Amino acid sequence: MAIRIRIGTRKSVMALAQTGEIARRLTAADLDIDVETVKFETTGDSDQTSKLLQHGGKGGAFVAQIRNAVLSGELQAAMHSLKDMPGNEDTPGLVIGATLSRDPPGDVLVLRTGLSIEDFRRSRGKGLKIGTNAVRRAAYARRLFPEVEVIHYRGAADTRVRKLDNLEMQRLPEGAEVGPADALIMARAGLERVGLASRIAYEFSIQEMLPAVGQGIVAVECAVNDWQTRRILSGIDDPVAHKCADAEREVLWVLNGHCNSPIAGFSTIDGTRMSLTASVLDETGGLFIEASRSGPADRPRELGRAVGLELLGKGAAGIIERSRPR
CATH class of the missing domain: 3.40.190.10 (Periplasmic binding protein-like II)
Incomplete structure (x- = not known):
C-alpha cells in the first residue's frame, strides 16, 4: 500500500511550482509514495497591502499557519522558501527534513x-x-x-x-x-x-547585493517525531544545500535578527571547505558591516556562529536594535 504524504503550501504560482518539484522528486525516489498538495491562503497572501511586519514578519505571514497544520497532524510536511522561515527562534516539534538543491540565489x-x-x-x-x-x-x-x-x-x-x-x-x-x-x-x-x-x-552580483539567508533554497518541514516522514524526506535532501542552510541560519540565530533587520548571508562549498559571508545594514544603506570566513564543510553551524559573532563585534547589535519596530 502506498504511503500518503500531505504537503501544505501557499496558493501562489511559485509556491505550487516548488511543491510540485518536491512531489516529483519524492515519487521518483519511491514509487510507493502518494503525494497530496494541500493549498493554504496565508495571511500574507490574503493581505496584499500591509507590511509583513504587521503579521509578525514573513514567518507569521507565510509560515505559521502551515506549520500549525503539521504540528496538529493535519499535514505530514510543509513546503517553505527557506528565506521566509524565521531563523532567530526555535519551532519546538518541527525539523527541516529536506532541502532541495539550491536554485540561483541572486x-x-x-x-x-x-x-x-x-x-x-x-x-x-x-x-x-x-x-x-x-x-x-x-x-x-x-x-x-x-x-x-x-x-x-x-x-x-x-x-x-x-x-x-x-x-x-x-x-x-x-x-x-x-x-x-x-x-x-x-x-x-x-x-x-x-x-x-x-x-x-x-x-546583481553577490558582491553588489548579498542574498537573503537561505535565498534559492526550498525547505520541507515535518514533525520531529514523525520518523517515517523524516526517512522519506531524507531521500530527496541535498546535503550541500542543507549545510549551507545550517551555516546561514546560524548567523540569524546569533544575531537574533528580526523581520525588519536588513541581514544577508550566503555560503558556498568547495570540496571539504565552506565559505560564508554575511552582512548587516541599516534601512538607509548608509551603515554597512560585513564578515567573511571559511572552515570545514562538515561544521556549518560552527562557521555560522563565528561569522555571527564577528558581526556582533563590529557593531551589528546596535544596527539591529535600532531597526526594531517601536
Whole structure:
C-alpha cells in the first residue's frame, strides 16, 4: 500500500511550482509514495497591502499557519522558501527534513516597459521608483542608488510584474498609495519558477547585493517525531544545500535578527571547505558591516556562529536594535 504524504503550501504560482518539484522528486525516489498538495491562503497572501511586519514578519505571514497544520497532524510536511522561515527562534516539534538543491540565489532588476537598462544606468536611478517589500533589498538599493526612491511593493512574483507593467499604484495600510514603480528588485529563482526569467534586465552580483539567508533554497518541514516522514524526506535532501542552510541560519540565530533587520548571508562549498559571508545594514544603506570566513564543510553551524559573532563585534547589535519596530 502506498504511503500518503500531505504537503501544505501557499496558493501562489511559485509556491505550487516548488511543491510540485518536491512531489516529483519524492515519487521518483519511491514509487510507493502518494503525494497530496494541500493549498493554504496565508495571511500574507490574503493581505496584499500591509507590511509583513504587521503579521509578525514573513514567518507569521507565510509560515505559521502551515506549520500549525503539521504540528496538529493535519499535514505530514510543509513546503517553505527557506528565506521566509524565521531563523532567530526555535519551532519546538518541527525539523527541516529536506532541502532541495539550491536554485540561483541572486537578486535581479526588472524594468517597466519602455525603460531600458541603459536609461537606468545613465540616471543611476535618479527620479525613478524601485519597488520591493524586502528591507534587505531596500537597504542595498539605497546603498547602490542613493538617488532612487524605494517604495513598498507587495504581491507574489507574477503579481508584482503584472502591477509593474500595468503601472498600478501600491496601496498602503493607512489607505494612501505609492507608485507606480519603474523597476522591481526580485529573486532570480522566483522569476524562473513562474516563467518570467525573460524579464530580467540586470543581475546583481553577490558582491553588489548579498542574498537573503537561505535565498534559492526550498525547505520541507515535518514533525520531529514523525520518523517515517523524516526517512522519506531524507531521500530527496541535498546535503550541500542543507549545510549551507545550517551555516546561514546560524548567523540569524546569533544575531537574533528580526523581520525588519536588513541581514544577508550566503555560503558556498568547495570540496571539504565552506565559505560564508554575511552582512548587516541599516534601512538607509548608509551603515554597512560585513564578515567573511571559511572552515570545514562538515561544521556549518560552527562557521555560522563565528561569522555571527564577528558581526556582533563590529557593531551589528546596535544596527539591529535600532531597526526594531517601536
